[in-house]
Amino acid sequence: MESTPFGRVITAMVTPMHQDGSIDYEGLQRLAVHLADHGHDGLLVNGTTGESPTTTDDEDYACVQAVVEAVGDRVSVMAGCGTNDTEHSARAAREMVARGADSLLVVTPYYNKPPQDCILEHFRLVAEAGDGTPVMLYDIPGRTGTALTTDTIRRAAEIEHVKALKDAKGDFFEASRLMAETDLLWYSGDDIVNLAHLAQGATGIVSVVGHVAGDLYAEMIAAVDSGDLPLARKIHTRLIPAVDAIMHTSQGAIQAKAALKMLGIIESDQLRMPLRQGPPEHAERLRAGLTASGLI
Numbered sequence: 001m002e003s004t005p006f007g008r009v010i011t012a013m014v015t016p017m018h019q020d021g022s023i024d025y026e027g028l029q030r031l032a033v034h035l036a037d038h039g040h041d042g043l044l045v046n047g048t049t050g051e052s053p054t055t056t057d058d059e060d061y062a063c064v065q066a067v068v069e070a071v072g073d074r075v076s077v078m079a080g081c082g083t084n085d086t087e088h089s090a091r092a093a094r095e096m097v098a099r100g101a102d103s104l105l106v107v108t109p110y111y112n113k114p115p116q117d118c119i120l121e122h123f124r125l126v127a128e129a130g131d132g133t134p135v136m137l138y139d140i141p142g143r144t145g146t147a148l149t150t151d152t153i154r155r156a157a158e159i160e161h162v163k164a165l166k167d168a169k170g171d172f173f174e175a176s177r178l179m180a181e182t183d184l185l186w187y188s189g190d191d192i193v194n195l196a197h198l199a200q201g202a203t204g205i206v207s208v209v210g211h212v213a214g215d216l217y218a219e220m221i222a223a224v225d226s227g228d229l230p231l232a233r234k235i236h237t238r239l240i241p242a243v244d245a246i247m248h249t250s251q252g253a254i255q256a257k258a259a260l261k262m263l264g265i266i267e268s269d270q271l272r273m274p275l276r277q278g279p280p281e282h283a284e285r286l287r288a289g290l291t292a293s294g295l296i
């Protein structure tokens with residue numbers, strides 16, 4: 001696969017934690033190595049799946065540094081720095097670049113629901129703070145409460161260093177229009193529709209299920225690249241039970257950590273409140289889904 005500044009198979013990493021809720025940095029590095037060994041050419045640190053709403057700034061910076069030290073010579077390391085506070089986001093961008101991040105993920109400001117022109121200025125200021133580091137924007141209105149309009153994305157594509165968009169909105173016609181009209185690299189931000197995005201020209205994926213299916217997603221992208229859509233569909237179909245079990249049973253970070261513990265990749269599936277481990281029936285559904293997809 002031809003690479004990009006971000007990679008093409010990217011997983012939004014969970015943040016392993018000890019039973020007391022402190023971050024297991026050694027476990028984080030082991031997970032990064034595992035993912036780099038299994039199909040990934042990019043990793044996202046401090047995304048929502050990494051529980052960024054409940055980790056501190058110092059923890060976020062330490063996580064970036066730990067992953068860069070573990071696999072920075074093998075994969076592109078992207079750091080989530082977006083918040084609903086522009087100065088906070090810009091400061092985080094500077095700090096994460098200083099720790100070795102190769103690129104930055106900037107989500108639409110959430111909860112305060114700024115107008116579109118304010119969102120554009122937010123993106124511009126955070127991108128400037130990255131001092132030339134490539135930036136991927138993140139459009140996920142289900143979490144932020146505000147969707148990026150087509151015109152806003154067109155204008156954002158003109159901001160220096162904004163190079164990509166992670167799409168978790170699911171408007172496929174808009175996505176295809178913007179892929180045709182801009183130079184943005186397009187990424188699926190929802191495992192449920194990875195194949196749909198790739199089939200109409202997306203560059204890659206930013207995944208949760210990639211924690212356990214990185215090799216298969218790399219094969220899917222290679223199949224689409226080569227025009228072998230039947231093989232890409234076969235991989236998609238194989239992964240339906242795993243995607244369903246991880247993304248539809250509960251919250252993604254909860255199920256991803258449970259899957260990684262189940263497979264012996266991390267020692268604990270501890271989370272920080274308001275997230276917590278699911279009940280036994282969730283684990284049973286997860287095991288069944290991973291088994292049906294051939295991942296156990």
